[in-house]
Amino acid sequence: MKDFQVNSSKENDLKILEQALSLEIEAIKRYHEQHDIVKDPEIHTLLEGLHRNEVDHEKIIREHILRLIGSGSDKIGDK
Template identity: 45%
Template sequence: MSDLGNLYKSLSLEIAAVARYREHRDRTSDPVFFALFEGLMRNEQGHEEELIANIRRLGGDESEASNVEAPDLPTMIYEGRQIFGQKTNLAMLRADLAFEADATKLYHEFAGQAEDEQVKALFKELSRAERGHVNGLTHVIRAVEEGSHEVKFFCPVCGWPVDFGASPSAGAESRCKMCGVLFALDEEDGDFKLVRK
């Protein structure tokens, strides 16, 4: 495929990445995961900008990316070890890990195919960035699976994080440090939920 063809495919992939991280950010109640998904989304938006700049530099039209079929990758993967209270968060993280691993390989292949030196450098940098995402997501998933991830929720009263510590169980209580409201953890369909006491 030509450099422009690979840039269009990559832009389509990055648009899908931004959408998936926005969706995941909006689904989680955990401030740590919220920040992770927000950070990944912003990084992927930067990738979009770099791809568009290179498409334009080569005389292409970024709207052509909409003609490229977006990748059909799951946004949730429920396989693997299930951790009490973290079903949805883990499903999102595992799907994102698979997505980023695929992107790493794809960009590595595109770097090898690139004829334009700037495009080659861009694909190498994108592959490196996606590898960083793989490493970070692997670390976060491991922390959840090993029980070292501290369970937190945004306080629905004031917005401050309410911390329940690592490996809490249903019924655990915590008071918001800013507004003083007491909350407990409950469980519903494999996920923790916050209940005001």
């Protein structure tokens, strides 16, 4: 029974991480698009910083996904 609970918890955690990863990827795309449009240098700089943060978040989420799934990690792709 405990193994089932651990697996179920792991699956739930992976689902949450996959959702978070999708959100981060969309945010990165959105900030990149906005960055290319904005003319104001201060807003341009702000968007660059936000973009970097999202890239860092994506990396951290991917690391946690890899940690949870172990081998077979090469199957994780952009959603």
